[in-house]
Amino acid sequence: MTMYKNQITCLLGHNGAGKTTLISMLTGMIPASSGDATVNGLSLNGDLNEIRRSLGMCPQHDVLYTELTVQEHLMFYGKIKGYTGKALELEVEQKIVEVGLTEKRHVYSNELSGGMKRKLSLAIALLGDSKIVFLDEPTSGMDPYSRRSSWEIIMNNRYNRIVVLTTHFMDEADILGDRIAIMAEGELRCCGSSLFLKNRYGAGYNFSLVKTDHCNTPALIDFVQTHIGDDVKVLSNVGTEISFQLPLDCSHLFGKMFAELDLQLDMLGVLSYETDPTTDKKKLAGGGAYKLTDHAPSSPLTMFLIHFVALFKKRFRSAKRDKRVVIFGTVLPIVFLVLGIALLKGSSLNRNDPVIQLSSDKFPLKSDTPLPVLCQSDWLCDSVNQIATAKAQTFTGIESPVYPSSTPSVFGVQYANISGTDANGFCLRAGEEIFKRGYGKVDAPVQGQYGGYVLMGDSKTRSFGYNLAVNTSALHASIVYKAMMDEALYRTITSNSNVKLTCSDAPLPLTDATKIMFTTIVSFTTSVFVVLAFAYFTASVVPYLVNEKPPSHNSKHQQLVSGVSLPAFWVSNFAWDLLLYSVPCVFGLLAIYLFDITPFTGRECTSCTATPFAALIVVFVLFGFAIIGFCYVLSYLFVDSASSQTYIIMINVLFGTILMTTSVILDIMDSTKDINATLKFIWRLSPLFCVGNGLNSISLITIKIALGLLKKDTSAFSTSVCGWEIAYLAMEAVLFPLIAIGIDYALSFPKIKAKITKDPQVEDGPYEVDEDVQKEQDRVASGAADKDAVVMKNLRKVYKGGKVGVVNLSLALPKGECF
Structure with a gap:
């Protein structure tokens, strides 16, 4: 097909006919599979960038x-x-005035109504000297007045341009299109002017009349047939409207019929009438009156179950598309639960340290660790030769005096008062020799040595002493090398080379106070990880509810006005969230049981009348019900789903981790224990505090019984353990969901909602009231319309900014009327 300059070419077709796809190819948004198009002689396939220089698009x-x-x-x-x-300033000003956005020039686009956004998109497309303009359904979402003003804008801007417009409104194509191309299933079915298409495919005229309550329908039909002929067909006669199909060739008879009809409106019972050409499409669409089939009303339970199943499926499909639900609802909670359980399982803080056998075998080279032995004379080395290992090297030759001066310089350091015969001088000289001779430099560096000996003695009295040099990076080196020397001396004295001395490090057992402290630290840290796990779970609950009720679409309201009951809405959501919660809940309980986390399984608590694991199950189950209801209540605080995900985690971390930490700190100090006991009754209103504090108390029950801090027959369900937490969670499991539903019920009553969000008082300026409008207002005010199906009395809406949206509307709609 060809599109011409100074003309508007309308692409007409139903949704999915291929109009938008065609425009997307012509503008280069998507590539064509085959074929080509030319714009002012330029090829779409080869000159797209040049075409775009003179292209505008809406x-x-x-x-x-x-x-x-x-x-x-x-x-x-x-x-x-x-x-x-x-x-630029002139062009922008002209387009703003042209599309009627003068008062909105400084308003952000997201604050515009749908119709105003379309006007802005239209202005962008027409901006500048665009030679070809594509308008894809430019008037969708506009009110009738805005549509007509947009039509004028488009028609005024067609000169010296090629304008291509898509629409599925026949009246829009009829008014705007110099040529109309009808598309269906991706194909061009016909193309030509409006008159050409009407003459070729038209089925006549559609003549519609609005009847009064006392309309004489047979007389009205006879009136039309008398003036037009027997070819008149009654298309529909439903409610207060009757429609006729008139032959295409009888338009010359309309003038006389309309003149007489105007004179007999009251007698025939007609309020108004209109006529317009119809096409084959309308002929096929209008087949006559529809008959409503009566159905037996469904029981409330049946309707509830139908709605429940439908809403539950909706949550399931939504979760499939939004992977964040799976991540926050299951993956992250499981990760934190694994970390907490691993910490409790692997912790050894509250266990006595084992006895450690000390020897040179603990060093990297074990018994081959280099061991320098420096002797003042040979007989000293012979005395302790039992200590020498395979890698040990000894040397002699340090004679007395060791230094010729009492102020020697060793490695650049000047020493004072160094005697040539005392131990200090000899040890200094020995250290110098170790580094000069590079003991162990072949097999192991000097720094690989962990100990050494400097022996001094008197050969006459056969007595000697030694200094032990230790590498302090080895924790037990001093003990190991002292034991080795003692062993060598004992072997020498007893002449028994099989003598073996051993030494060990046996730490003192933990005191009861230390055990309590360490167990509390580990249990508290584990409880923090559990709280964090379930805090992330809440991020999968709230955003969905918030996303159901934003002002932009409010799909929740759409569901409710379509017949969904509030119980069905909340119960279906609750069932889905509970199902999602069951994944980390069951995983956590199974992990604790299978890996035998004894503080929770209670297998070490042989005297407990109720096992801690049973209490743990009850806490986990009740927490699921309570936290979901708690999240439902908090969801009313948010309007943006993206930010709600972050804030709900922060709120629950605050109510869980921070409150629990504060409680533990207050419980440690004797001066604040009583205050903490009182504050807990308030803090337990947070389900996350309950589950964290409950887990902490359950994990400590075994050790407290063992240390006598609790009676041996203490139940895990007692108030001294987690009884209060279980009671609070049971109450919250019922209370919070009821509060959430109660708030929703309260907000469904306009009077209550109006008091919560009170509108400002604005005085109305003087305005003229149409005669027919005044009659309708008087009819409603007098009570004559009370039996009508819909009655509006002085309906008014004022927005927060003071803008009056609806001004004292009074209107009544009778049953059977399409308004």
């Missing part, structure tokens, strides 16, 4: 920047199209 869905105002949008696109300075 897409089907608005592509606007939320951070830019109306004027900033036009300035931005004006600069892209090459406008600068005064020319």
Whole structure:
């Protein structure tokens, strides 16, 4: 097909006919599988960039920047199209005035109504000297007045341009299109002017009349047939409207019929009438009156179950598309539960340290560790030769005096008062020799040595002493090398080379106070990980509910007005969230049982009348019911689903981890124990505090019984353990869901909602009231319309900014009327 300059070509077709796909190919948004198109002689396949220099487009869905105002949008696109300075300002001002957005020029795009956004998109498309303009359903979402003003804008801007417009409204195509191309199933079915298509495919005229309550329908039908002929067909006669199909060739008879009809409106019972050409499409669509089939009303239980199943499936499909639900609802809680359980399982803080046998075998080279032995004389080395290992090296030759001066310089350090015969001088000289001779430098560096000996003695009295040099990086080196020397001396004295001395490190057992402290630390840390796990779970509950009720679409309201009951809505959501919670809950309980986390399984608590594991199961189960209801209540605080995910985690971490930490600190100090006991009754209103404090108490029951801090027959369900937490969770499991549903019920009553969100008082200015409007207001005010199906009396809405949306509307709609 060919599209011409100075003309508007309308692509007409139903949804899915291929209109948007065609425009997307012509603008280069998607590539064509085959074929080509030319724009002013330029090929779409080869000259797309050149074509785009003179192209304007209004897409089907608005592509606007939320951070830019109306004027900033036009300035931005004006600069892209090459406008600068005064020319840009004039072009932007002209388009703002032209599309009627003068009062909204400084308003951000996300604050505009749907119709205003379409106007802005239209202005962007027409901005500048675009030679070809594509408008994809430019008037969708506009009110009738805005549609007609947009039609005028489009028609006024067609000159010197090729305008291609898509629509599925026949009246819009009829008014705007110089040529109309009808598409169906991706194919072009016909193309031509409106008159050409009507003459070729038209089925006549559609003549519709609105009847009064006392309308004489047979007389009205006879009236039309008398003036037009027997070819008149009654298309529909439903409620207060009757429609006729009139032949295409009888338009010359309309004038006389309309003149007489105007004179007999009251007698025939007609309020108004209209006529318009119809096409084959309308002929096929209008087949006559529809008959409503009566169905037996379903029972409340049946309807509840139908709604429940449908809403539950909706949650399931939504979760499949949004992977964050799975991550926050199951994966992250399981990760934190694993960390907490691993910490409790692997911790050895509250266990006595084992006895450690000390020997040189603990060093990297074991018994081959280099061991320098420096002797003042040979007989000293012979005395202790039993100590020498395979790698040990000894030397002699340190004669007395060791230094010729009492102020020797060793490695650049000047020493004073060093005697040539005392131990200090000899030890200093021995250290110097170790480094100079590089003991162990072949097999192991000097720093690989962990101990050494410097022996001094008197050969006459056969007495000697020694200094032990120790590498302090080895924790037990001093003990090991002292034992080795003692063993060598004992072997020498007894002449028994089989003598073996051993030494060990046996730490003192933990005191009861230390055990309590260490167990408390580990149990508390584990409880923190559990609280964090379930805090992340809440991030899968709240965002979905918040996303159901944003002002932009409010799908929850749509479901409720479509017949869904509040119990069905909340119970289906509760069932899904409970199912999601059961995954980390069951995983955590199974992990604790299978890995035998004894503080929770209670297998070491042989005297407990109720096992800690049974209490743990009850806490976990009740917590699921309580935390879901708690999240439902908190969901009313948010309007943005993205931010709610972050804030709900922060809130629950605050109510769980921080409160629990504060409680533990207060419980440690004797001066604040009583205050903490009182505060717990308030803090237990948080389900996360209950589960954290409950787990902490359960994990300590075994050791407290063993140390006599609790009686041996103490039950895990007693108030001294986690009885209060279980009681609170049971109460919250019922209370919080009821509060959430109660708030929803309260907000469903307009009077209550109006008091919560009170609108400002605004005085109305003087305005003229149409005669028919006044009659309708008087009819409603007098009570004559009380039996009508819908009655509106002085309906009014004032927004927070003071803008009056609805001004004292009084209107009544009788049953059977399509308003």
